[in-house]
Amino acid sequence: RRENKRRAEKVEAAEPRNKLPSPASLLPTDPALYSGSFPFYGRPSELGCFSLDAQRQYHGDAQALRYYSPPPTNDQGPHFDLRDGYPDRYQPRDEEVQEGLDHLLRWLLDHRGKLEGGPGWLAGAIVTWRGHLTKLLTTPYEQQEGWQLAASRFQGTLYLSEVETPAARAQRLARPPLLRELMYMGYKFEQYMCADKPGSSPDPSGEVNTNVAFCSVLRSRLGNHRLLFSGEVDCTDPRAPSTQPPACYVELKTSKEMHRPGHWRSFYRHKLLKWWAQSFLLGVPNVVAGFRNPEGFVCSLKTFPTMEMFEYVRNDRDGWNPSVCMNFCAAFLSFAQNTVVQDDPRLVHLFSWEPGSPVTVSKHRDAPYAFLPTWYMEAMTQ
Numbered sequence: 001r002r003e004n005k006r007r008a009e010k011v012e013a014a015e016p017r018n019k020l021p022s023p024a025s026l027l028p029t030d031p032a033l034y035s036g037s038f039p040f041y042g043r044p045s046e047l048g049c050f051s052l053d054a055q056r057q058y059h060g061d062a063q064a065l066r067y068y069s070p071p072p073t074n075d076q077g078p079h080f081d082l083r084d085g086y087p088d089r090y091q092p093r094d095e096e097v098q099e100g101l102d103h104l105l106r107w108l109l110d111h112r113g114k115l116e117g118g119p120g121w122l123a124g125a126i127v128t129w130r131g132h133l134t135k136l137l138t139t140p141y142e143q144q145e146g147w148q149l150a151a152s153r154f155q156g157t158l159y160l161s162e163v164e165t166p167a168a169r170a171q172r173l174a175r176p177p178l179l180r181e182l183m184y185m186g187y188k189f190e191q192y193m194c195a196d197k198p199g200s201s202p203d204p205s206g207e208v209n210t211n212v213a214f215c216s217v218l219r220s221r222l223g224n225h226r227l228l229f230s231g232e233v234d235c236t237d238p239r240a241p242s243t244q245p246p247a248c249y250v251e252l253k254t255s256k257e258m259h260r261p262g263h264w265r266s267f268y269r270h271k272l273l274k275w276w277a278q279s280f281l282l283g284v285p286n287v288v289a290g291f292r293n294p295e296g297f298v299c300s301l302k303t304f305p306t307m308e309m310f311e312y313v314r315n316d317r318d319g320w321n322p323s324v325c326m327n328f329c330a331a332f333l334s335f336a337q338n339t340v341v342q343d344d345p346r347l348v349h350l351f352s353w354e355p356g357s358p359v360t361v362s363k364h365r366d367a368p369y370a371f372l373p374t375w376y377m378e379a380m381t382q
């Protein structure tokens with residue numbers, strides 16, 4: 001363990017850009033190494049947004065944003081049938097299409113001249129999806145699924161784009177029917193809770209099309225890392241105390257109904273960590289959970305304020321700690337910044353991680369790992 005700690009300190013010390021860590025360098029992920037005080041994390045500020053339509057086409061506006069519209073609280077509570085419409089009213093997104101950072105890059109191309117902080121700001125930033133950062137935050141506690149992140153530096157900016165691991169691909173292709181239906185149910189819950197217009201009511205009679213997405217684009221800072229990232233947002237609450245995004249956004253989640261204290265404990269240790277990481281990064285203040293019974297009906301709702309989630313595990317020896325998550329993420333970003341030194345979009349450093357091991361790096365050129373599209377590089381070079 002002491003050896004691991006020394007290695008972690010070495011990674012932090014290797015901060016100057018011109019110092020390339022030795023090719024054998026590894027980043028450990030043991031939680032004990034990252035338990036220092038909470039690092040600086042700036043309040044995420046929204047720079048803009050975009051939407052993807054039913055055909056997965058990009059629009060530089062908020063047309064896909066939906067409005068939080070919970071059922072009235074005066075009657076007996078909800079009775080949402082999450083299996084309704086499956087599979088006949090389900091249009092799932094084609095998961096074979098690996099979009100990489102493309103939609104975010106399209107937004108960035110359209111707004112690159114108008115970024116606050118001037119043209120130099122982007123050159124010093126890290127560009128990625130919020131979902132990739134979520135995986136980094138939960139890494140010290142993750143015991144099931146590994147990840148791979150491809151990294152390229154272009155015009156100073158460090159781009160991070162996830163690569164589906166062979167194991168994840170195999171699992172996706174062999175996804176059991178019950179798991180497919182469970183995925184549908186998560187999106188169906190959104191349909192019961194969201195309206196298309198501010199004053200109107202949800203309409204669960206239509207199709208569930210998971211091509212449709214509303215994405216917020218934000219900037220923030222973790223330690224000395226400037227971040228520009230985008231994340232999917234489920235809905236906005238027209239009655240939120242602050243109408244300013246991301247403070248008006250609401251994250252919707254489903255989970256199994258729980259009946260024993262042990263179920264809740266496990267929920268706080270595992271699921272709440274993922275919910276916290278996802279919403280904290282983007283500055284979403286509340287997660288609204290729908291608890292489904294074995295028949296697939298949501299009969300109760302509970303709001304979890306993001307900033308209160310840690311309280312459920314604060315005194316739990318087997319709980320998670322936000323400082324560990326954020327310190328590890330900052331350490332990974334430093335590690336990546338120091339590893340990817342050459343400014344060359346055709347060069348990819350692939351960071352790979354499996355539970356129980358440190359993060360490793362391998363170097364690749366062009367296909368299949370290079371991920372910055374030609375249209376983006378050409379337009380940025382003009």
Ligand code: A3P
Nearest residue numbers: 182183184185186187189232234252253254255
């Ligand atoms: P639940 O989270 O209610 O299960 P999100 O919560 O991020 O808005 O995602 C919406 C839904 O997409 C999820 O609803 C779930 O059904 C599906 N989903 C998201 N990430 C998934 C994953 N890694 N594996 C399986 N399903 C996923």
Ligand code: MG
Nearest residue numbers: 232233234252
């Ligand atoms: Mg979502």
Ligand code: MG
Nearest residue numbers: 234251252253
């Ligand atoms: Mg959700």
